[in-house]
Amino acid sequence: MGRNVRKRRSPLAVRAVAASAALAIGGGGLVWANFYASAHEENSGQNSTKAATAQVATIYCPDVGQQLTDVPDPARGEVDGELATLDQQITDAYQRLATTRDAQAQDASFVQNSVLQPLKDNRAVIIDRIQLEISRVGGNAPDALDGLASCTGEAVEQPQTNDGQAGDGQDQNTESPAPGGDAGEAAPPVGGGQGGNGPVAADFQDITTAQANNQKGVGANGLTASGKTGSTGTFTTKCGTNGNDNHNTDNVIVAPGVTNGAHHLHDYVGNQNNDAFASDADLAAADTTCQNQGDKSSYFWPVLRVQDGTQDFDQNNAGGGTEGNVGKILEPVEAQIKFFGNKTGDVVAMPTALRIITGDAKAFINGNANANANWSCTGFENKVQLEDKYPICPEGSNVVRTTNFQSCWDGQNIDSANHRTHVAFVQADGTCANGFKAIPQLRVRLVYDVPAPTIENGQVVNPFAVDSFPENLHKPITDHNDFINFFDTNTMNKVVDCINTGQKCT
Template structure:
């Protein structure tokens, strides 16, 4: 076993993006770009002159996939391919945004005319093809699909919970005019006068920034306020558990595919994943391929695939993927940190028994695009060992000496009883409600809980800049925000093992 490093064929458009990224990277290969500093910025103590053209940190586009809830099964392959193209288009536009700061500084209309306008045209064509794919098999495409073509410029602030516009203020002039309704923020020492985006974090990478970190001692116990990711188990109902030991990716199986969201698409994730369990997980694997693959799980009847974006330390290390798409060529830079522990547990439901989950069910928890999408599907939490009653979703944590970073994911544990997937990869499952019950029409299945523990050198923050930060891999335009952390699962347990899991949980036993 080893890294999945198959040679990727690069079409001309992709080569152009890689070339643009290479210009931004410079000779060392570590730095993705200095996204925020104006070409005319002058340093003289704390006095800096910034151009108004350097205000846009990233690109915000409507998430088309989340808006497609009724795609006929026969159309899904074609639709998924077009959705992957939309993601690639955003990546290309973002690369251009990052490499044209001087032009933006000299022309207030540059971003709209040279980046957002052409992007809208490309997205319109892809959306038309999505509609054709759906109609070709007798389905009905949403009438307002074309309204999802337009993208905006976006500042580097965190999205706000409950904001109907995905946490973003209205942004006129192609997203460049961001001085309307925005409060001045010192953002942990990062100057954002008049809504301008902050400088980079000191190593030139596209985040994270000082304001993305919080001392765990400053997090209040039991203060996590997102509705998603509640632990389904409790003192009543089905109180047992089943733990499966699958290692911490000792085989170094990495790739930037996503078999759930972008099946059949090379580099569909645009970031690198860790894999434990199933060893056949690529974008091109069929269910039969997965069923016949090897597994790292001690119980060989568990061939499920468990995968998540890698955690990296931005310390200048040239990883194996430093020049690859999904890796350094898309801003995912630095040393990959392997978890010291990967605890994978299935638990019950507060209200009653659970039923077996179907084989090959796909579940995604969290949202890799939560920074631009808003918080509707955000999940997962960061904490520190010894402080795990303190969970935070929109910050990375600074742990005291002797404490380790913890990433926790509690998956959706209600199933519609029929489907192993859905068009937007969300609607066939749901989170438990506050009282632990499932929404009407859904039934409780074992809840997957994944706890990852890391030995992470503590970053240092001085003068509003963070040195040697750690961050999850992500889509380049998401700026490595912690809110974008996510986790993926495909159940490939055999029937006998799944029945054992259900029996243990419903009888209140703790099994391994």
């Protein structure tokens, strides 16, 4: 069940961002220009024409990786590398979209001919390689892959209320925009954020006016599995808040062997050897920030930044400022890592090196099927959990990100081709479906002391946001969390015993 180091692969080189399309701020870092002219500005006729023409906000591409549920083990390393190349291609195309606004204003066909068609051609080559790599080792690639090369330009709508405030947040299940946006349709002004690619005012919700929705647990997709029956104990591991600034833009689960495979920056606590090239042996031998030295598990999530005009160490780096992830990185003031039981019965031990990804870093483009974002404020967590809004907290209250992980395991695999099908959430009655086994459910609760942003004239001032793939525009629904189990056997057995016997252990 172990994983070996894959052959080192590098994504396509990140295209240089044209200085004429960037803003120099805070120490000379280059960030995206806000390329969306306001429809309400009193401009010349030429500028008004640009505002009406340059309306494509992001790029929608079907997620190839989610279709790959059965890739033979001998092909997974190469397939993972090809999927990382697809991500890099989208990033490159988005950068071209963001830095060619003048050309788009002059030529209505520019986006299709100079951005989307080359992207389709490049994606088709990589998809063909994926199919060949799967068939070479005796597998069968899904027929649907042939139709996943085409991408569309999305005119992302961000409606505002008449008073310039963000939406009321009553509907917490808003779907992402449907694919197929027409570049000929006018769109309202979008962009926002210090970097020009989000977040926008409509991404925020005053928590004090939000509808209560959390009587039964944290989030619709992340209900805690435990209850008053079954295995009622808990195990808390204390691993710090990443005060030692362990960051990188890799993702060894999704893109092993690929530098900057995540295209955004992660906080790491626990295991200190996690990068793109870490083998299971590297992770097992690593130091850990956890107080319990029997826990060398890796816990990692995208950083949260405040876009207040300041910059951080990565302002000129891939995965940082050159990919639209701008602003000051915020360290959590609290990072609670806790394991729960199952309300219908006992849990079994997690296997060593089990990988779990929860949430979807591409949920704004992919839709909500795998989304698992829960945002709230201290003092409001038992009342409101926001799935597609960042909270504006009242004075004295802090921002909270809470994630409940999948707690059913197929009993065999530490990972799967799409990194999802080997684990699952419990059913409504708390049981695991399809013969899966209940395992300890991980909950990560992160608390941040964030200055509350304000909404002024329909624009968000000093927003905060999670790092994201650039085309996902820092939407709150893209929040996600990652875990690789490296509890030693004795400590994992203690976790299981504590949970199954109703104890509260650390």
